Amino acid sequence: QPAKDFILSIDALTVSFDGFKAVNDLSLYVDENEIRVIIGPNGAGKTTVLDLICGRTKATSGSIRFDGRELTRMREHEIVHAGVGRKFQNPSIYEDLTVFENLELSFPRGRSVFGALTFRRDKEVIERVEEVAELIFLKDHLNTDAAILSHGQKQWLEIGMLLIQKPRLLMLDEPVAGMSVAERIKTAELLNTITKNQSVIVIEHDMKFVEDIAHRVTVLHQGKVLSEGSMERVKSDPRVVEVYLGH
Ligand code: ADP
Numbered sequence: 001q002p003a004k005d006f007i008l009s010i011d012a013l014t015v016s017f018d019g020f021k022a023v024n025d026l027s028l029y030v031d032e033n034e035i036r037v038i039i040g041p042n043g044a045g046k047t048t049v050l051d052l053i054c055g056r057t058k059a060t061s062g063s064i065r066f067d068g069r070e071l072t073r074m075r076e077h078e079i080v081h082a083g084v085g086r087k088f089q090n091p092s093i094y095e096d097l098t099v100f101e102n103l104e105l106s107f108p109r110g111r112s113v114f115g116a117l118t119f120r121r122d123k124e125v126i127e128r129v130e131e132v133a134e135l136i137f138l139k140d141h142l143n144t145d146a147a148i149l150s151h152g153q154k155q156w157l158e159i160g161m162l163l164i165q166k167p168r169l170l171m172l173d174e175p176v177a178g179m180s181v182a183e184r185i186k187t188a189e190l191l192n193t194i195t196k197n198q199s200v201i202v203i204e205h206d207m208k209f210v211e212d213i214a215h216r217v218t219v220l221h222q223g224k225v226l227s228e229g230s231m232e233r234v235k236s237d238p239r240v241v242e243v244y245l246g247h
Contacts, residue, residue, distance in 0.1 A: 013062030024223035040220035055079040085167035095147040103129040106161035136160040152183030188212040
């Protein structure tokens with residue numbers, strides 16, 4: 001691979017669980033401002049790759065370089081601090097707090113729940129919360145309790161809680177699962193907007209959505225890259241059709 005400035009460079013990454021290689025000698029390079037979508041059959045290793053990047057799972061061997069730093073030697077919270085945000089499939093918002101409060105809590109200074117709720121709402125926090133609320137289509141819902149948001153709005157709120165911290169890389173696991181068509185379109189719009197400032201890695205099964213957002217697609221199979229490139233290219237790769245798209 002040429003010495004280009006990738007925001008994320010994964011080289012020869014392997015993780016074994018009792019001898020089974022869930023990720024097997026994987027290499028993956030993500031550009032700044034890129035939306036990369038990872039697809040592949042169940043058990044291909046997609047979730048494990050994100051777990052390895054965010055430090056939830058430790059690699060058996062190989063390297064993950066992010067923004068010039070080696071992540072495989074860092075702890076989960078250090079990786080967050082280095083600028084990697086990860087959204088899991090189930091929302092982890094605070095249902096009994098408002099949209100504003102949820103976003104405010106995620107502001108880097110707001111560490112503990114009580115600390116965050118009692119600190120003075122200074123201009124910087126309010127501005128950042130409003131800026132993010134606008135991005136996630138919730139500007140008019142700042143005082144709405146998170147509990148009564150739609151499923152899609154809850155997903156956006158969680159993305160917003162990550163965006164508050166200005167990650168350089170955002171990782172999303174099936175962000176449009178369960179969303180309406182209208183919400184899916186807006187989510188694509190949101191991802192396109194944020195990649196002016198950051199890179200995004202998305203695991204996704206919804207091929208229509210993949211076509212809407214992917215700059216490049218990586219197809220995983222048995223812990224390895226089976227195919228990679230534009231959606232067009234990947235879609236017409238016979239190996240991809242055989243293991244994934246053909247059924
Ligand atoms: P995908 O997200 O593509 O569906 P996963 O990354 O979840 O695939 O899983 C890849 C493989 O690794 C699966 O066979 C899964 O059972 C296995 N696996 C994942 N995590 C663990 C673990 N902590 N211990 C044992 N096996 C695991």
